[in-house]
Amino acid sequence: MEKTILSCLAILILWSCKQETAMLNTEEATIGAQVPNLKFNQLLNDEKEKLSLYDIEADVVILDFWATWCGPCLSSFPKMSKLQETYGNQLKIIAVTDESKERIATFLENRPQSFTIAIDIDGSINSYFKHRVIPHYVILDKDKIVRAITSGDAITQENIERLLSGQEMEFEVKKEDVDFDPSISLVTNTSQPIFxxxxxxxxxxxxxxxxxxxxxxxxxxxxxxxxxxxxxxxxxxxxxxxxxxxxxxxxxxxxxxxxxxxxxxxxxxxxxxxxxxxxxxxxxxxxITAKVETQLTDVYLLQKIPNTSITLPISTQKPDPNGITRYGEGVTLQGEPITTLVNYYEEVLGLPVMDNTGYNDVYDITVKWYIENTKKGMDELKKYGLEVIKAKRNIDFLVLSD
Incomplete structure (x- = not known):
């Protein structure tokens, strides 16, 4: 009898958890509505490993959706850390990401923060606060009612002071169409224009x-x-x-x-x-006027490692544009010229990169990138017998003026 009761209880708990997850998957946050008791099941940079939203006693909660490859997200972190330090227990900032625990732990080793980081393991938090562009901010009051879905401009000390004092506020709403389709023309015509x-x-x-x-x-x-x-x-x-x-x-x-x-x-x-x-x-x-000028500047050279026996095998694959990832996780190239790899490293290193490899065919290449550890990201090239080194070169710059 006791085993039967325990089994029924276990089934009831499991059913309840599934119902709660299903509810989160179908619901969506709206301003003025109370948020359900979200579960943050993997925390970093916090005294707790797990946390339920309703257990947070702060008067204001800010959810900051971000990723390590998002430049605007990272540039806002000093401000967020300062706000967390200023308001202590009155404010709880949770930065939510869907990246791996290992990656975020490495990131925090190099760039420690004063606020909590939450790993959205099952995607339920991102699903409830739907968005397609980051950074994305949600402000909750002490009753866990959504006060704002907004941009970083609204996250200021003045606004937090007003929230803490109980003032009614109108935040600029971050308008975002999660179903936005860029393939649809800006101007809708009944006939297809030639130009x-x-x-x-x-x-x-x-x-x-x-x-x-x-x-x-x-x-x-x-x-x-x-x-x-x-x-x-x-x-x-x-x-x-x-x-x-x-x-x-x-x-x-x-x-x-x-x-x-x-x-x-x-x-x-x-x-x-x-x-x-x-x-x-x-x-x-x-x-604005535009002109091209040649200037001497710092660059990186992508080149073969001296005396290496490793060579890039020529690809037999057809180019796959959908296989190119150009952000923090790294880059995967299929049937692509070496210039595609050069362009990727120029983007993540923030300096012009020049091709000094002598490779002229198309190749299959996969390298990971670690924004929190640039050297580790550059070392990924060694498996292909490649390296990047600093140099000075004359290159063309586009000069814009008004």
Whole structure:
């Protein structure tokens, strides 16, 4: 009889847990509603290993959704640490990520923080607070009611003071369409245009993104600054651009009035000249001037390790654009030229990278990247007989001015 009761109790608990998980999967956070008792089942940088939301006694809770590869996320961490230190037990900041415990532990060794890190093991927290762009912030009051779903601009000492004093506040809502489809044209027409170019203001439902149209008949950019549109038109990465603006703050991504959406639909015969057309249009639409100058600068050289016997085997695979990952986890290339690897390392190292390998075919390469340990990321190249070294070279820079 006792075993039967215990078995029934176990089944009831299991059923209850499944029901709670199912509820989280179907519900979505809304401003003004109370959040269910979310479970943070893997914590780092905290005195506890696990925590339930309702066990948090702080008057204000901030959930910060982030990743190690997200530059804006990391740049906000000093501010978040300072806020946590300032308000102590009155404030609980939990930075939520879906990356591995091992990766985050290594990150914290190199960049310790004052707030709690939560690993969203099963994705339930990310699912409840739906978003597609990070950083993403949710502010809860002491009753675990959602007071704001917002951007980092709203996370200030002044706003926290107001929340702690019980003031009613209206935060700017982070408008985000999780079902946003960038393949749909900016301008809907009943007929398909042969050629069309469009410049529109900031779209709060879209993430910041772009596609240069090299593999189709449409190039687009969503929510980019005018300087970023110029970089796209000239094909220059940010590491090879010099900006000489009278007031750089005008072109800040925080200034939504200076963010634009651009689209060009073009026929096949204009594919090769599409970026030149974009350059001319931007010159007419803005007061920015662009020119190319050669300058001596610090660079990295990607080269073969001297006297190595390791060579890159030539790929027999067809290129797979969907297999290219260009963020913190690393990069996987299938049937790609070595320049694709060069471009990736230039992005993560933050300096121009030049190809000194002599490899001219296409290759299959997989390397991991560790933003918390640059040397470890660079050492990944050794298995392919490659290395990156510092040097000085004359290279072309795109110089933008107004």
């Amino acid at each position: 069309q170019s469009t410049l529109l203001p900031y779209n709060p439902s879209a993430p910041g993104m772009s596609n240069d149209g090299r593999n189709g008949n449409r190039l687009f950019a969503y929510n980019l600054t005018m300087p970023s549109l110029f970089k796209m038109a000239y094909g220059y990465r940010w590491t090879r651009v010099k900006e000489n603006f009278k007031d750089p703050d005008i072109y800040s991504y925080d200034n939504k009035e200076q963010l634009y959406c651009y689209e060009m639909i073009f026929p096949n015969r204009l594919r090769e000249s599409r970026l030149e057309l974009m350059q001319k249009e931007l010159a007419n639409l803005s007061n």
